[in-house]
Amino acid sequence: MSIELFISQFAEQFDETDPTEFTPHTEFKRLNEWSSMHALLIIALIDAEYNIPFTGEDLQTCTTIADIYQIISRRMGSG
Amino acid sequence: MFQQNLQNKTILVTGASSGIGRECAIVLSGMGAELVISGKNEERLQQTLQSLSLGNHRLLAANLTQPDAVAELVNKLPPLNGLLHCAGIWKPQPIKFLQPQTARLIMEVNYMAAVMLVSQLLQQKKMLSGASVVFVSSIAAHQPYKGGAAYAASKAALEAFAKTLALETAHAGMRSNCIAPAMVQSPILIQAQTTVTEAAMQHHLNQYPLRPGVPNDVAQAAAFLLSDASSWITGATLHLNGGIALL
Numbered sequence: 536m537s538i539e540l541f542i543s544q545f546a547e548q549f550d551e552t553d554p555t556e557f558t559p560h561t562e563f564k565r566l567n568e569w570s571s572m573h574a575l576l577i578i579a580l581i582d583a584e585y586n587i588p589f590t591g592e593d594l595q596t597c598t599t600i601a602d603i604y605q606i607i608s609r610r611m612g613s614g
Numbered sequence: 615m616f617q618q619n620l621q622n623k624t625i626l627v628t629g630a631s632s633g634i635g636r637e638c639a640i641v642l643s644g645m646g647a648e649l650v651i652s653g654k655n656e657e658r659l660q661q662t663l664q665s666l667s668l669g670n671h672r673l674l675a676a677n678l679t680q681p682d683a684v685a686e687l688v689n690k691l692p693p694l695n696g697l698l699h700c701a702g703i704w705k706p707q708p709i710k711f712l713q714p715q716t717a718r719l720i721m722e723v724n725y726m727a728a729v730m731l732v733s734q735l736l737q738q739k740k741m742l743s744g745a746s747v748v749f750v751s752s753i754a755a756h757q758p759y760k761g762g763a764a765y766a767a768s769k770a771a772l773e774a775f776a777k778t779l780a781l782e783t784a785h786a787g788m789r790s791n792c793i794a795p796a797m798v799q800s801p802i803l804i805q806a807q808t809t810v811t812e813a814a815m816q817h818h819l820n821q822y823p824l825r826p827g828v829p830n831d832v833a834q835a836a837a838f839l840l841s842d843a844s845s846w847i848t849g850a851t852l853h854l855n856g857g858i859a860l861l
């Protein structure tokens with residue numbers, strides 16, 4: 536598991552945004568393509584790939600992709 | 615309030631350990647029905663049993679996804695005037711990430727359990743002439759929402775099953791109907807709130823022309839469909855949604 540891998544998985548959920556736009560510092564909710572469907576997809580991605588609980592409320596607290604990755608790392612570490 | 619009468623009716627309520635199922639059991643017992651309550655968790659079923667109005671009620675815990683457990687449960691049942699099938703689960707997953715095991719689990723609990731239970735009830739001749747069967751479906755069977763593919767499909771399957779049952783048992787005076795509620799204050803709503811966000815859920819709840827539902831709304835509708843007041847209604851779905859389907 537690495538942040539590079541997570542960023543590429545995150546980027547795969549987008550069809551129109553250029554993959555180079557995705558970095559740890561990307562404020563994903565400010566992307567033009569971001570929608571409620573992407574919120575669902577990211578939650579399901581984390582469930583499928585990392586098998587940890589991650590909710591809409593968690594996503595709400597995150598601003599950057601790194602924020603999400605930190606939550607995943609923390610929960611995987613404690614699991 | 616108009617009080618519906620279920621005196622002298624023996625009714626099996628599944629999914630009675632929490633949420634809508636528990637509230638329905640409490641309301642039906644208050645209308646004079648004699649209940650057999652079922653669910654997976656015996657401890658929580660005990661809590662439901664203690665909340666019921668006085669009467670000769672029984673508790674039979676069972677996992678309805680297991681064929682042997684279903685046959686054993688049905689074997690222990692007295693002859694029934696009614697079945698209220700509330701057992702169900704909810705889990706959102708967008709189609710892109712819909713895992714086969716999740717889709718199968720939702721179908722097993724929400725659809726296959728009903729199939730096995732009703733089949734056994736008929737085989738073991740536990741449904742009395744004139745009996746009424748009520749399934750708790752969902753607005754999801756009629757109005758899709760993002761992430762709801764497996765749940766909506768399971769409830770649509772349940773409704774198709776209920777209609778077929780209505781046809782196959784009408785000769786015995788039996789009836790089979792569904793209730794399709796929209797969002798009801800229940801453990802599933804709490805689960806939905808954490809999956810999306812409380813703000814998104816509040817936005818949804820604010821859209822109801824009347825109001826979102828409470829478990830008692832479902833219980834009152836179930837009581838009507840289980841009572842003789844609805845004796846000409848079969849193969850129907852009663853939509854309970856505070857008017858949200860009008861939007």
